[in-house]
Structures are given as structure tokens and as C-alpha cells.
Amino acid sequence: MASVAVIMADPEQSEERLKHESVALFQEIDRGSMCDEIVGSSGALQKVLSLVSKVAPTDATVLITGETGTGKELVARAIHRQSRRSSRAFVSVNCAAIPRDLIASELFGHEKGSFTGALQRRLGRFELAEGGTIFLDEVGELPPETQIALLRVLQEHEFERVGGTRSIRTNVRVIAATNRNLHVAIQAGTFRSDLFYRLNVFPIEMPPLRERREDIPVLVEYFVDHCARKVGKNIRGITKESLDFLRSYPWPGNIRELQNVIERSVIMCETENFSIDKTWLAQQPLATEPKIPVDLSKELAAEEKGMIEAALRQSAGRVFGPSGAATKLGIARSTLESKIRSLKISKNSFKEFAETIPRRSCLESLE
Numbered sequence: 001m002a003s004v005a006v007i008m009a010d011p012e013q014s015e016e017r018l019k020h021e022s023v024a025l026f027q028e029i030d031r032g033s034m035c036d037e038i039v040g041s042s043g044a045l046q047k048v049l050s051l052v053s054k055v056a057p058t059d060a061t062v063l064i065t066g067e068t069g070t071g072k073e074l075v076a077r078a079i080h081r082q083s084r085r086s087s088r089a090f091v092s093v094n095c096a097a098i099p100r101d102l103i104a105s106e107l108f109g110h111e112k113g114s115f116t117g118a119l120q121r122r123l124g125r126f127e128l129a130e131g132g133t134i135f136l137d138e139v140g141e142l143p144p145e146t147q148i149a150l151l152r153v154l155q156e157h158e159f160e161r162v163g164g165t166r167s168i169r170t171n172v173r174v175i176a177a178t179n180r181n182l183h184v185a186i187q188a189g190t191f192r193s194d195l196f197y198r199l200n201v202f203p204i205e206m207p208p209l210r211e212r213r214e215d216i217p218v219l220v221e222y223f224v225d226h227c228a229r230k231v232g233k234n235i236r237g238i239t240k241e242s243l244d245f246l247r248s249y250p251w252p253g254n255i256r257e258l259q260n261v262i263e264r265s266v267i268m269c270e271t272e273n274f275s276i277d278k279t280w281l282a283q284q285p286l287a288t289e290p291k292i293p294v295d296l297s298k299e300l301a302a303e304e305k306g307m308i309e310a311a312l313r314q315s316a317g318r319v320f321g322p323s324g325a326a327t328k329l330g331i332a333r334s335t336l337e338s339k340i341r342s343l344k345i346s347k348n349s350f351k352e353f354a355e356t357i358p359r360r361s362c363l364e365s366l367e
């Protein structure tokens with residue numbers, strides 16, 4: 001009924017939405033026919049699937065966390081498929097892949113002339129997902145102003161197009177995912193804690209493949225079968241040596257990495273017995289090893305920066321003295337000074353807080 005009312009109110013707009021929605025649905029059908037099956041029987045995966053079936057029929061917002069390639073998008077699609085919204089669109093948006101200055105228009109649409117290049121009105125992904133589900137992948141990458149707009153959608157179920165003045169009501173279920181630690185992002189001041197709590201209504205954590213190794217044989221069989229059919233090969237078995245090797249490998253890229261290795265091996269395979277060329281994998285952990293500490297050190301640096309900034313804020317930019325940031329953090333003044341330099345923190349930006357603290361504390365900073 002609601003959509004009929006919209007058609008009456010603004011036929012042009014509804015036609016545009018329907019056209020876009022059917023494109024979105026076609027893209028879905030196209031993608032869905034690839035592999036949307038969730039394979040595995042480990043306890044860890046069963047737990048996830050039980051959460052999926054519990055939350056799917058509700059309209060609750062879901063936050064899926066987990067390492068890259070663990071199946072976050074697959075789980076989001078499963079929630080949509082098992083929900084009463086399944087006949088409507090599932091619209092997936094990778095927030096990290098869209099330039100920051102275009103993300104608001106991409107999500108909420110824009111009015112003609114709202115910025116250079118906005119030659120006509122364009123519907124955003126929320127309008128395309130009307131009645132269905134929107135999947136916000138890499139949600140931790142959203143810029144601050146878009147975080148506020150998303151918070152409004154979650155709280156009030158409305159938004160405005162970029163350059164628009166009219167609020168648009170929305171009925172879209174939000175599923176978000178991230179492989180970043182949002183607590184660290186909150187500490188560092190790059191992610192709003194109120195948005196986090198709104199998204200984290202129903203958290204689902206995807207276990208990495210190395211913690212559910214019992215799923216490896218069945219995944220291997222599934223991918224070998226799928227890939228062999230795709231390239232028209234007849235593969236009957238896998239050598240024990242290869243399977244043992246696949247079982248023991250740590251899989252930093254999780255299921256996506258396993259899928260890719262198998263696809264490559266099937267293409268190379270010249271017999272009916274499938275085997276893996278170990279050198280491909282043996283080299284991979286080495287190749288990815290430096291990446292893990294780099295990412296970790298980035299996260300740690302962000303956490304450290306967040307803590308230092310919080311201490312500087314409390315001490316109105318003072319580094320030393322009894323109520324200075326160094327004392328609050330329990331570290332030497334020289335250590336803090338060097339960290340402030342290396343983390344490129346601007347002490348001066350915290351000076352404005354000086355007005356709100358008692359005069360005695362300001363004097364302490366002159367020591």
C-alpha cells in the first residue's frame with residue numbers, strides 16, 4: 001500500500017526507483033547464482049548459522065565482524081534471504097571503495113545541481129534498497145558527516161538527499177560489516193561510539209578459518225567440484241598429501257584465499273587426482289608476514305594516539321606537571337614528547353580546553 005501511495009504522490013520518482021531497484025535485483029540474481037551456499041559443519045560455523053536464523057526474521061541491525069575473507073558478506077546475504085524482505089533488493093555498498101566526498105551522495109542520493117557534476121537527480125542506495133536490506137561493508141571507513149547521517153537513519157528512519165531539503169522516510173534493514181577493530185577507531189576518535197552502539201544491536205563474529213580447520217576438507221571438496229565444473233574438468237579425488245597440507249596451512253586470507261588457491265590448482269590440474277603445488281602456499285605466509293605486523297602496528301598506533309589525545313584533552317594540552325598528560329598516562333615527559341612528535345599530534349589544538357579547567361591547574365603547567 002505504501003508504495004502505491006508514493007506512486008500517486010510522485011510518479012516520476014517511483015518509476016526511477018523501480019527501474020533502479022530492478023537493476024539492483026538483476027545484479028543480485030546474477031551474483032546469487034555463483035555461490036551463496038555456506039559450507040562447513042564446524043561448531044564455530046554452526047554457532048554463526050544459528051545466530052543467523054535467529055536474527056534473520058527480525059528487523060534488527062546486525063554488525064558482522066571478522067578477518068578478511070571469512071564470509072561476512074555471505075552471512076549478510078543469508079540473513080537477507082531468510083528474512084521477510086527476501087523478495088526485495090539486497091544492496092551492497094563497500095564504504096572503503098567509494099571516494100569520501102562521494103559517499104553521502106552514493107548512499108543518500110543527490111538533487112540536481114547540488115554539486116558540480118550533479119547534472120540530474122540521482123537516487124542513493126538507501127532508496128534503491130527500500131523495503132529490502134542494505135549491506136554496508138567496511139563501515140569503519142565512513143567519514144564523520146556520513147556517520148551522523150547514518151545514525152539519523154538508524155534512529156529516525158529518515159534522511160535527506162545531498163542538496164535536498166525534504167526528509168525522506170526509509171524502511172531499510174541495515175547490516176554492517178568491518179574487519180577493523182571499531183573499539184580502537186572509537187578510541188582514536190575516527191568512529192562515533194553512538195553509531196557503534198546503534199549498529200552493534202546484534203553482533204556476529206566470523207571465526208577465522210584456522211580456528212575451524214575441520215571445515216577445510218568439505219570446503220576443498222566444494223570448491224574443487226565447483227571450479228572443475230566451471231572449467232569442464234573431471235576431477236575424482238585429492239591426494240592425501242595435498243589435503244594434509246591444506247589442513248595445516250594458516251590461511252591468513254581465510255576462505256577467499258582457499259577458494260583462489262583451489263581455482264588456480266584446478267586450472268593447472270592435468271590428471272583426475274587433484275593436487276596442490278605447495279610452493280604457491282609456502283611462499284604466501286612469507287609474502288604476507290610483513291603485512292600483519294604493519295596492520296597491527298597501525299592499529300596500535302591509532303590506539304596509542306587516541307589515549308594520548310584523551311589525556312591531552314583532559315590536561316588542556318599540558319604535557320608535564322602534576323596534572324599534565326605524562327603524569328596521567330604514567331610515562332616520562334620525554335617519552336610523551338617524542339610520541340607526540342612521531343604520531344603527529346598537535347598539542348595546541350587541546351589548549352582551548354584550558355578555559356574550562358580551574359585556574360590552579362593552569363598555573364601548574366608553568367612549572
Ligand SMILES: Nc1ncnc2c1ncn2[C@@H]1O[C@H](COP(=O)(O)OP(=O)(O)OP(=O)(O)O)[C@@H](O)[C@H]1O
Pocket residue numbers: 035036037038039040066067068069070071072073074075137179255256259
Ligand atoms: N562457509 C563458506 N562456504 C562457501 N564459500 C564461502 C564460505 N565463506 C566464504 N566463502 C566464499 O569466500 C569468499 C569470501 O567471502 P566474503 O566475501 O563473504 O568474505 P568477507 O568476510 O566479506 O571478506 P572481506 O572482509 O575481504 O570483504 C566468497 O567468494 C564467498 O563466497
Ligand SMILES: [Mg+2]
Pocket residue numbers: 072073137
Ligand atoms: Mg566483504
